[in-house]
Amino acid sequence: MAASGSFPVHLAPSGHLRTGALLRRSLRRRKLRRLVPVVAALSVLPFAAYGQERVALEVGTVLATSSSTHIDTQLASVRGQLERLFHDKGYTSYRLVKQEKSEVSCGNPASFEIPGGRHLQVMAKDTRGGRVSLNVALVKDRHTLMRTDLTLGKRGTIMVGGPRYEDGVLIIWIGARRMGANSTAP
Numbered sequence: 001m002a003a004s005g006s007f008p009v010h011l012a013p014s015g016h017l018r019t020g021a022l023l024r025r026s027l028r029r030r031k032l033r034r035l036v037p038v039v040a041a042l043s044v045l046p047f048a049a050y051g052q053e054r055v056a057l058e059v060g061t062v063l064a065t066s067s068s069t070h071i072d073t074q075l076a077s078v079r080g081q082l083e084r085l086f087h088d089k090g091y092t093s094y095r096l097v098k099q100e101k102s103e104v105s106c107g108n109p110a111s112f113e114i115p116g117g118r119h120l121q122v123m124a125k126d127t128r129g130g131r132v133s134l135n136v137a138l139v140k141d142r143h144t145l146m147r148t149d150l151t152l153g154k155r156g157t158i159m160v161g162g163p164r165y166e167d168g169v170l171i172i173w174i175g176a177r178r179m180g181a182n183s184t185a186p
Helices: 020-052 073-089
Strands: 002-004 007-011 054-065 093-105 109-114 118-126 132-140 143-152 156-165 168-178
Touching: 054 073, 054 109, 054 118, 054 156, 073 093, 073 156, 073 168, 093 109, 093 118, 093 168, 118 168, 132 156, 132 168, 143 156, 143 168
Parallel strands: none
Antiparallel strands: 002 007, 054 093, 054 168, 109 118, 118 132, 132 143, 156 168
16 A cells, blocks of 8 residues: 555555545455454354254164064063054064164264164254254165154154064164263163
């Protein structure tokens, strides 16, 4: 910037004189360039706090069949729910196939293997009021077979009748709860 008398003279990078509207526009752009990093940093703060919430996830897979009346002893805590929800579909035998637990931050997905080459992707979205909002997708060979959003109450669990497998059907249960300072997985 050079001075000529008492009027400042601004030269553009091309060497042309900037005056009036061009000068004001140039000064505004400079101010905006300085402001962009500050605005970007401030806009990330709510998401940083959002990502700090920890959620304990549990996914179990049960094979339901009508070939016997055996109920896996590891399913004792959910036996009543299984019978109430699926007995009228003709299923009398329930065997735990797989059970996995994971702890994640809100916004970070966890993937659980489901028999038959499938994966259940679960992402905690929010933990307001002790409830946990989830986005759940069942995926096979990179194709999304099902995607849904759901909200579970405190220490909530949902059971879903899933795909056919072997001589029966898979029942998938999803449990989620907000992690406290001294909590462990469900």
